[in-house]
Amino acid sequence: MEIMIKRKKNIIPFIILLGISMFYFIPIIMMILGSLKDQTEAIMFNLNLPKNAQWKNYAEVIKRGKILNGYKNSFIITSISTILTIIVGGFAGITISRRNDKLSNGFYYYFIFGLTITLQIASMFSLLKSFNLYGSFISVILIFVAQRMPFTVMTFTSFVKGVPRSLDEAAIVDGCNVFQLYTQILMPILKPIILTNTIVTIISVWNNFNISLFFLNSAKQWTVSLTIYNFYGMFSRDWHLVFTALVLTIIPVVAVYLWLQKYIVSGMTAGAVKG
């Protein structure tokens, strides 16, 4: 009886949520159905089922749209940026948290200040030119790593505060060196925060559009986001192919999201609630 009342009480919120979820489902359904339509059907922009599922759209987009090349470029940039972010930012965060003196606290606020800093297109262009880096993967990777520093340092610093110092002391007494202390003692305990930062960095770098647009100049280097943008420009009459390209673009990131959801959600909100 009590369960019945509870169910009834929850039915109104359920219906409200179902209504709201339509705003999320409809664009996704339109995209997936559209990717299986032919040209004339797709341009009708409706939610009708395709007459004959056109799986060949996928083969055509992969062949003509250079999507795989975009995947490759995004993969290279994302993986290197992520590894560097974790190592460079993680070491800085651990050190700042453990030293906890005036100097390192100063550095901490210096990094946090970076959260308010905006990208300077013209100066960055000239800076990269003067280092002879403009148009290279290294340049965008360094920009991504620099942009990730405030969040990474902040989350590592606050996480390490919760790791008991006695652990480090025991290891030091046992005669481990600095390198062992960081990699063998601390890193394993910091696994949750490493995972969180890894995923947040992967998603933000993989999805980034503007930095690659500003600082990568040849079509060969285009990332997934740039590829899809240019694909849309070239094939704007072929909506069936555009929808297909969109589906192909989001598959990897949606797969990662559904698989590691728990860490993404905790990561995106890390530090946020503790304040």
Place this chain on the structure above:
Amino acid sequence: MLIRREKMFYPAGLIVPALVVFTLFTIVPVLMSLFYSFTDWNIMRMENPEFRGLLNYQRLFSDPIFLRSLGNTLLFAFSTTFLKTVIGLMLAIILIKKVPGNGIFRTLFYLPCVLSTTVVGVLYKAILASNGLLNNGLNSIGLSFLTFDWLSTYATAITSTIFIESWMWAGFNMIIFIAGLQAIPSDYYEAAEMEGAGKVNTFFNITIPLLVPAFTVVITLCITGGLRVFDLIYVLTNGGPGFDTQVMNTFAFRAFGQGLLGESSAASIVLAFVVVTISFILNNKLKSSEVEA
């Protein structure tokens, strides 16, 4: 003694790589922009720009397109912040209860946050085009008089970008608010119930004040994110119709594309100033209204 020995195990040198990359690729460009914004730096005079004082700033503030960009940026940042916060809080309040399908709804509402803005922008072009999904839908339910070429006028184009941005990020705020709501001890509510406080009363006198830390995070992130908008505008309207929906970042990029590097730098500096000032004010205001739970 022990303290000094211990510090050896956390050499300050390990902060240096992060410090160098961060300084070089975020701080130095700002200082360069500040310097170049006072010069006639352009693509023809890359090497030897001449000092021109406040000329670039005078030009910017007498350029109607720049003033429009500044206005649009503020409008976009504040209205998206409002919508994302209200919708996010609403979703969180519903989803904190044991509604059937709870997990699925959370997953769905958060989904747009992991999509690339480019994908979202192109997708919404298909929805908002004059023969797009929205108009077709309106036609099929007998509301043909409401159909419109949504991206063709300023009012509807900017409103569309505001709604799409809010659609993308409301789920993010929802997650933060859910975490915030879960952190409120349930005895507060029990005490309120014993005292006979109504639901509305409880909401405004217990829930909202105790959610202030969550509001601080949400509002700060939304405002600074909104002021930096580039991708969505660039993909969806490209600043059009005409220059009507330009924002600061698309303006800076356009000036950069025209080779007007000094003017582009000045625009970037104005934006940086706006972002720092607003985040500073917000942080002070919100921090001072936090209460101890």
